Amino acid sequence: MKLSRLLILIIACLLALVFAGALAIVVNNSRDYLAEQMRSHAQDTATSLGLSLSSTMQNSNTAMMNSMADVIFDSGYYQEVVIRDISGKLLVSRVHAPQPMEVPEWFATFFVLQASRGHSLVMSGWKQLATVEVASHPGHAYRELWRVSRQAVWWIMGIGAASFILIFVVLRAALAPLEAMESLALGISNRRFGVLKKMPWARELRRVAQALNTMSLTVERMLGEQTSLAERLHIKAYVDGVTGLANGRDFRERLDHLLNAPEEFSSGALLFVHLDQLQAFNDASGHGAGNSLMQRVADRLAEICQTCAASLLARMNGAEFAILVPDMEANEAKEMGGRVVTALEGIGLADEMPLAVYVGIALYRPNEGVSALLSKADRALHAARRSSNSRWQLQEDAPWDESVAVSRNHWKSGIEAALRNGNIALQFQPVQGCKDKRELYREALVRIATKDGEIQPAGAFLPTVVKLGLAVQLDKLVVSRAMECLSKDQCAGRLAINLFASSILNEEFVEWLYERLAADINLSMRLVFEVPEAELSYRFDELRTAMQHLRQTGAQFAIDRFGHSATVLGHLRNLPVDFIKIDGSYIRKINQNDDKQFFVQAVAGIAHGVGMQVIAEHVETAEELATLQALGVDGVQGYFIGKPQA
Numbered sequence: 001m002k003l004s005r006l007l008i009l010i011i012a013c014l015l016a017l018v019f020a021g022a023l024a025i026v027v028n029n030s031r032d033y034l035a036e037q038m039r040s041h042a043q044d045t046a047t048s049l050g051l052s053l054s055s056t057m058q059n060s061n062t063a064m065m066n067s068m069a070d071v072i073f074d075s076g077y078y079q080e081v082v083i084r085d086i087s088g089k090l091l092v093s094r095v096h097a098p099q100p101m102e103v104p105e106w107f108a109t110f111f112v113l114q115a116s117r118g119h120s121l122v123m124s125g126w127k128q129l130a131t132v133e134v135a136s137h138p139g140h141a142y143r144e145l146w147r148v149s150r151q152a153v154w155w156i157m158g159i160g161a162a163s164f165i166l167i168f169v170v171l172r173a174a175l176a177p178l179e180a181m182e183s184l185a186l187g188i189s190n191r192r193f194g195v196l197k198k199m200p201w202a203r204e205l206r207r208v209a210q211a212l213n214t215m216s217l218t219v220e221r222m223l224g225e226q227t228s229l230a231e232r233l234h235i236k237a238y239v240d241g242v243t244g245l246a247n248g249r250d251f252r253e254r255l256d257h258l259l260n261a262p263e264e265f266s267s268g269a270l271l272f273v274h275l276d277q278l279q280a281f282n283d284a285s286g287h288g289a290g291n292s293l294m295q296r297v298a299d300r301l302a303e304i305c306q307t308c309a310a311s312l313l314a315r316m317n318g319a320e321f322a323i324l325v326p327d328m329e330a331n332e333a334k335e336m337g338g339r340v341v342t343a344l345e346g347i348g349l350a351d352e353m354p355l356a357v358y359v360g361i362a363l364y365r366p367n368e369g370v371s372a373l374l375s376k377a378d379r380a381l382h383a384a385r386r387s388s389n390s391r392w393q394l395q396e397d398a399p400w401d402e403s404v405a406v407s408r409n410h411w412k413s414g415i416e417a418a419l420r421n422g423n424i425a426l427q428f429q430p431v432q433g434c435k436d437k438r439e440l441y442r443e444a445l446v447r448i449a450t451k452d453g454e455i456q457p458a459g460a461f462l463p464t465v466v467k468l469g470l471a472v473q474l475d476k477l478v479v480s481r482a483m484e485c486l487s488k489d490q491c492a493g494r495l496a497i498n499l500f501a502s503s504i505l506n507e508e509f510v511e512w513l514y515e516r517l518a519a520d521i522n523l524s525m526r527l528v529f530e531v532p533e534a535e536l537s538y539r540f541d542e543l544r545t546a547m548q549h550l551r552q553t554g555a556q557f558a559i560d561r562f563g564h565s566a567t568v569l570g571h572l573r574n575l576p577v578d579f580i581k582i583d584g585s586y587i588r589k590i591n592q593n594d595d596k597q598f599f600v601q602a603v604a605g606i607a608h609g610v611g612m613q614v615i616a617e618h619v620e621t622a623e624e625l626a627t628l629q630a631l632g633v634d635g636v637q638g639y640f641i642g643k644p645q646a
Helices: 003-058 062-074 105-110 138-189 203-238 248-259 278-285 287-305 330-344 370-386 408-421 458-467 471-487 507-518 533-537 540-551 594-609 622-630
Strands: 078-085 090-095 117-124 127-136 268-275 312-317 320-326 357-364 392-394 425-433 439-449 495-498 527-532 556-562 579-582 613-616
Touching (some): 003 078, 062 078, 248 312, 287 312, 287 320, 425 471, 458 471, 471 495, 471 527, 594 613
Parallel strands (some): 357 392, 495 527, 556 579
Antiparallel strands (some): 117 127, 268 357, 425 439
């Protein structure tokens, strides 16, 4: 209950008690006054009648005695008039028959007025002649008490209502800033920082409001400074200062991670792009022109990479760029090599010194190491530079082993059949607390079996799913299967589901998912949806809107593979997410890398400041786990923690 309502309720109860007490006092005092009046009235009348009857009884004038008794009795103020001689013989008796009260029965029952009796003697000198007894009629007193009570009720109700309205207005004016203060406090906890512009006039509330404003600005500044520092150091360590692309260090670490993560990368091509005579260009045109040239090269390569989902572009050194494209076959790689050469042809013409462009291409084979793949691409690049026929070369390799790699046509028919028949399988990998080892949730990993029954990891077929435009269909099937597992208690606790960026940006899918979740709130509260970081830099507002809509059902969200876009750090406080999952490239061998440790610790500090939990992916060794525990990470996931199981 709101404080203002609680105070108003308490004050209303107190006012009701006070006015009820005041009414009771008024009515009881009026009743006592009327009872005393009846007693006094009856006694005075009895005394007066006794004096008046003295001469009448001496003369034995019975008619006059009756007349005098009738005069008093007929006034209606007396219930009974009785005259007896000194021996007790009844001389005159006048009694009103019982009549209905002119007041409510409950009133007469609750406020009892007894008929008061007055007594006197009729004297002749010192001789007693008779006794007179007069009883007042309570009906008049009841009517008067009822009239007074009603007036008191109306007056007290009027005064009470006026008092309540006045108190309500004053309290509302005094406590109105509390709503704004509450909103500000909740905003701080929900990563929205603001200030109260209108200060309360109550001194204590004004001081609290000033403290809230100071805290909001301080927390915002601290988070901003921490985020800015983390972004600068991340850029310095992992971003090329001229082009804004990933640098060679970042590329090698991510390549090392991807080649050891079949869930994310199982096939693809690596392209080395080399600009010849760059040093001569710099000597002739200056380093400023050289940097401008590198920026133009990076822009053109980025345009080409936009057509390749999940591709990775980096500047390895001064004149060399690298492109890693998942799920790319030889023919596509050759076509892309030609496109790169064409796009960069004559790149230096504007500076009157065109540079030659060479491309070396290597195809990744399963279980191939980083050094072997880099060496293949390097040999292909040297071959292209020596060739007189083509400026790009593909390093030929042994043909694919069909038992290891599946052709795209095979995958196309297999995926379409699996989606059509609902023939997918889920395996579950635990995410556990970093220190207490309790299970935070399990991640559902989708699997598809080949015709020979071999289970293939997601990295082997998901790129093909995207190219075939089947992402939304697959996500619907996975969500339905996961919710079925939860409803049948096949999976205890919470369950995480990976969603394609194209799905969460699809309005039809979002509405479909919202309806499914809203139909069972208890089940939806056990779901965590993981969204890849890559799209946050480009379609932030759309993703945030979709997340906010779905969170109304109680579902939670996580950012998956976090860390490769420095700008996303600044968006953390505005994201409606509950978990940050740091990409495995930052976790692999983190115990041996100070820069990785600083980055993870900075992300954990920022995330904790805005109420998010941080999870490290691909934890493979005890040393990595120990380092992550020291860095304040909340949860861990990887083969060292637990392998995916059905």
